[in-house]
Amino acid sequence: MKLSRQQPLFRETITIQPENQSSPVRWITDWKTPDDLWYRRNHYPYPAPNLDGLQVVGVVQRPLTLSCEEIRSRPAKSVVAVMECAGNRRTLFRPRVYGVPWNEGAISQAEWTGVPLRDLLLEAGICSTAREVVFWGTDGEGEENGPFARSLPLGKSLHPDTLVAYAQNGQLLSPEHGAPLRLIVPGWYAMASVKWLSRIEVITEPFQGYYQKEDYHYYPFPDSDEGKRPVTVLRVNSLIRHPHDFSVLKTGHHRVEGLAWTGKGVIRRVEVSVDRGAHWYSAQLQQRPWHHPYAWVQWSWNWKTLQPGKYEIWSRAVDTAGRMQPLRAKWNRKGYGYNAVGRSRVQVE
Ligand SMILES: Nc1nc2c(c(=O)[nH]1)N[C@H]1C(S)=C(S)[C@@H](COP(=O)(O)O)O[C@H]1N2
Ligand SMILES: [Mo]
Numbered sequence: 001m002k003l004s005r006q007q008p009l010f011r012e013t014i015t016i017q018p019e020n021q022s023s024p025v026r027w028i029t030d031w032k033t034p035d036d037l038w039y040r041r042n043h044y045p046y047p048a049p050n051l052d053g054l055q056v057v058g059v060v061q062r063p064l065t066l067s068c069e070e071i072r073s074r075p076a077k078s079v080v081a082v083m084e085c086a087g088n089r090r091t092l093f094r095p096r097v098y099g100v101p102w103n104e105g106a107i108s109q110a111e112w113t114g115v116p117l118r119d120l121l122l123e124a125g126i127c128s129t130a131r132e133v134v135f136w137g138t139d140g141e142g143e144e145n146g147p148f149a150r151s152l153p154l155g156k157s158l159h160p161d162t163l164v165a166y167a168q169n170g171q172l173l174s175p176e177h178g179a180p181l182r183l184i185v186p187g188w189y190a191m192a193s194v195k196w197l198s199r200i201e202v203i204t205e206p207f208q209g210y211y212q213k214e215d216y217h218y219y220p221f222p223d224s225d226e227g228k229r230p231v232t233v234l235r236v237n238s239l240i241r242h243p244h245d246f247s248v249l250k251t252g253h254h255r256v257e258g259l260a261w262t263g264k265g266v267i268r269r270v271e272v273s274v275d276r277g278a279h280w281y282s283a284q285l286q287q288r289p290w291h292h293p294y295a296w297v298q299w300s301w302n303w304k305t306l307q308p309g310k311y312e313i314w315s316r317a318v319d320t321a322g323r324m325q326p327l328r329a330k331w332n333r334k335g336y337g338y339n340a341v342g343r344s345r346v347q348v349e
Helices: 067-073 117-124
Strands: 010-017 021-023 054-060 065-066 077-084 107-118 133-134 149-153 163-166 182-184 199-203 239-240 247-249 250-259 269-275 297-305 309-317 342-348
Touching: 010 107, 054 077, 054 117, 065 067, 065 269, 067 163, 107 117, 117 163, 163 239, 239 342, 250 269, 250 309, 269 297
Parallel strands: 054 199, 247 342
Antiparallel strands: 010 021, 054 065, 077 107, 107 163, 133 149, 133 199, 163 182, 239 250, 250 297, 269 309, 309 342
């Protein structure tokens, strides 16, 4: 089947206020998701525009206040990175879990342009007592658990690909996606990529904010917080774009297509099974993953099916860190990190 954009595509509304919309990810052929089809995930209503620039404060030798113009005039870096909400595919957990009920569309991809956070931190001069860096958004000011804020360990903060971004796919950020500045943390679930960034604060103790300490943890048990672990790096994952779950096909040749991505290493291979995992076949990868280590990889596999009947098509990605998608995702109370094998049930006539 040939995907084409002659048909208009739309985001799907999941909640109106705050605005949460999913991307029609299976239909988008562009490698970089066009802005009008990007998923949107918000914890609060959109904030008023921040005209005050960016502060770098806390345990630093030289606190900085930078205007957006100053930031844009610095040496820029661009990174293509997938952004996936930790709650993507939450609806597939059994038993079901509470949270924004995302199906497969809380994921998009862009080329991000900005300045490496590292450059700003080195310019400010991190003191030896520093432990973490907190990123403050401007949304949710004065509201419960607001404003939205997250922290990163020093190592990831100083990674040359962690960006203070001002552009997405070559255009200045839109208000919905964090204008004028947002953090981009390639390889991590998207809650780390704080939008409407106004203040960067270097601190000496682990950050205690709600979205850091309570939310965005894997809670393995329904009624106790025992064993909670923070959500950080993207799990290895894949999606079957075509054929769609529960579709009806004719016997013959079908091109099974999909996406695969990971936050650790790059995608090493993708395998497809049409007999519930008895046999696995290697799919063809459309790009060489190491050129864009944080981007999703498009894959395809040609299926010749002569026997009518019901089939399950499964896709399983493996990354160079040695991780493989499990048959069942690890259940957790808040429904994060769903990464069981991609699955499409089809009937062949
Ligand atoms: N300031 C702020 N940053 C935020 C959020 C938010 O609500 N406020 N949501 C986070 C989450 S959970 C996700 S999945 C991504 C969504 O980014 P997008 O709306 O640009 O797709 O932004 C992250 N950064
Ligand atoms: Mo998210």
